Amino acid sequence: MDWAVLGGSLVAVLATAGLVAWLGLGRDARIAGDEAARLAEDLLPGFAAREAFVDSEGRSALVAGADGSYALLRLHGAHPVARHLRPPLAIRRDGADFIIDTGERAFGPTSIAHDKLLTLM
Amino acid sequence: MPDLPDPVTLAIPLFVLLMLVEIVAYRRRARAGTAGYEARDTLTSLLLGLGNTVAGALFGGMALALFVWAGQFRLFEIGYAWWAWLAAFVLDDLAYYWVHRAGHRIRWFWAAHVIHHSSQHYNLSTALRQTWTGAFTLGLLFKLPLLFVGFPLPMLLFVGGLNLIYQFWIHTELVGRMPRWFEAVMNTPSHHRVHHATNARYLDSNYAGVFIVWDKLFGTYVPEIRPDEPDHEPLRYGLVRQLGSFNPVWAAFHEWVGIARDLWSAPWGSKLGYLLREPGWSHDSSRDTSATIKAKWAMRRPSGSYFGGTDGGQSV
Numbered sequence: 104m105d106w107a108v109l110g111g112s113l114v115a116v117l118a119t120a121g122l123v124a125w126l127g128l129g130r131d132a133r134i135a136g137d138e139a140a141r142l143a144e145d146l147l148p149g150f151a152a153r154e155a156f157v158d159s160e161g162r163s164a165l166v167a168g169a170d171g172s173y174a175l176l177r178l179h180g181a182h183p184v185a186r187h188l189r190p191p192l193a194i195r196r197d198g199a200d201f202i203i204d205t206g207e208r209a210f211g212p213t214s215i216a217h218d219k220l221l222t223l224m
Numbered sequence: 225m226p227d228l229p230d231p232v233t234l235a236i237p238l239f240v241l242l243m244l245v246e247i248v249a250y251r252r253r254a255r256a257g258t259a260g261y262e263a264r265d266t267l268t269s270l271l272l273g274l275g276n277t278v279a280g281a282l283f284g285g286m287a288l289a290l291f292v293w294a295g296q297f298r299l300f301e302i303g304y305a306w307w308a309w310l311a312a313f314v315l316d317d318l319a320y321y322w323v324h325r326a327g328h329r330i331r332w333f334w335a336a337h338v339i340h341h342s343s344q345h346y347n348l349s350t351a352l353r354q355t356w357t358g359a360f361t362l363g364l365l366f367k368l369p370l371l372f373v374g375f376p377l378p379m380l381l382f383v384g385g386l387n388l389i390y391q392f393w394i395h396t397e398l399v400g401r402m403p404r405w406f407e408a409v410m411n412t413p414s415h416h417r418v419h420h421a422t423n424a425r426y427l428d429s430n431y432a433g434v435f436i437v438w439d440k441l442f443g444t445y446v447p448e449i450r451p452d453e454p455d456h457e458p459l460r461y462g463l464v465r466q467l468g469s470f471n472p473v474w475a476a477f478h479e480w481v482g483i484a485r486d487l488w489s490a491p492w493g494s495k496l497g498y499l500l501r502e503p504g505w506s507h508d509s510s511r512d513t514s515a516t517i518k519a520k521w522a523m524r525r526p527s528g529s530y531f532g533g534t535d536g537g538q539s540v
Contacts (some may be wrong), residue, residue, distance in 0.1 A: 106279040113450050120267035120270060120350070121263075123263040126261075128250055179466065181345070184466040197372075210468040211469075
């Protein structure tokens with residue numbers, strides 16, 4: 104392995120990602136209030152949405168399902184990711200935010216600012 | 225024996241240039257609703273590409289040793305005639321189709337290939353998300369018949385490199401459809417978007433490398449429904465169960481970890497299924513495979529039907 108090529112490649116990698124960051128591409132993504140339910144149904148096979156609680160800044164959402172389960176949505180960069188959760192939810196309050204834990208270390212906890220989530224605690 | 229260069233290494237400046245053109249194009253066009261690039265995703269993609277070159281240096285010798293050994297048993301001495309180059313390119317692409325199809329239909333192979341599908345973006349940087357663990361599957365076996373027939377190993381390595389270079393440019397959303405004759409024969413951005421899409425109707429389709437004719441021949445071809453066509457739906461890319469992490473090490477190894485956990489916890493009679501069956505298979509049917517996802521999607525459609533590839537899917 105040529106270490107100079109490897110080092111040069113690493114510099115090119117960092118420069119390219121830096122360029123994307125500098126240009127601000129993919130920064131404006133939000134989960135809109137009227138799309139959370141559709142997103143949950145699209146991302147989780149068989150999930151039927153009943154009611155959506157969308158974060159006030161559009162970073163995340165919790166969608167209640169017709170069968171009593173939940174879809175947790177959050178932005179991962181410019182796109183949403185989802186997890187299917189069954190009650191009881193691992194939910195706690197942190198100031199104005201509600202923190203929901205999926206139990207997945209790589210996925211991490213998800214923060215949602217929405218008053219109505221108080222009823223789920 | 226000619227001393228052939230590694231075409232992929234020579235093509236790296238072209239890869240970088242085209243990626244920069246695509247990035248600038250996204251910035252200039254400010255395409256509504258299309259987040260073509262995102263910095264952390266791009267960084268992960270490129271680090272995974274860099275890791276692939278390191279993995280190749282570490283483990284590529286194993287593959288080379290297998291190929292050299294297999295070459296001893298060749299039936300013919302094909303040599304380097306012009307027609308041999310053409311035949312090697314076409315037959316290597318046929319072998320690639322089956323390697324790739326196995327990479328999606330056998331979880332052991334999928335564990336190595338999943339890295340390439342782990343981005344939710346579909347751009348030229350996604351093309352560089354390449355496996356770190358391909359040497360630990362049996363995908364190489366699909367190429368052995370070419371050595372047994374008698375194609376020289378340097379020729380096969382060279383045309384394999386050309387195949388990878390071709391596949392770089394088709395990882396983009398900025399190209400709509402190519403001319404009809406080209407779409408009919410060649411793999412294109414349109415065909416390969418379908419392959420990367422996680423929409424139920426598109427799962428497990430279009431495994432081609434260079435020639436889309438293999439999918440048409442073996443029943444796995446699904447055309448893209450463009451925005452101006454009836455029944456279009458926006459394409460979503462990545463995995464059925466998105467990673468939700470930009471950690472390149474997790475992207476490279478998460479499926480191996482999943483297999484290890486399943487092998488540990490599954491009943492004895494079911495353990496091999498978690499290695500050799502399709503991704504999503506479980507002994508108690510508690511998880512979704514592409515077939516069950518397609519079935520659930522079809523149930524939700526007003527017409528109760530779908531059209532799509534035949535590999536793992538089922539008409540409802």
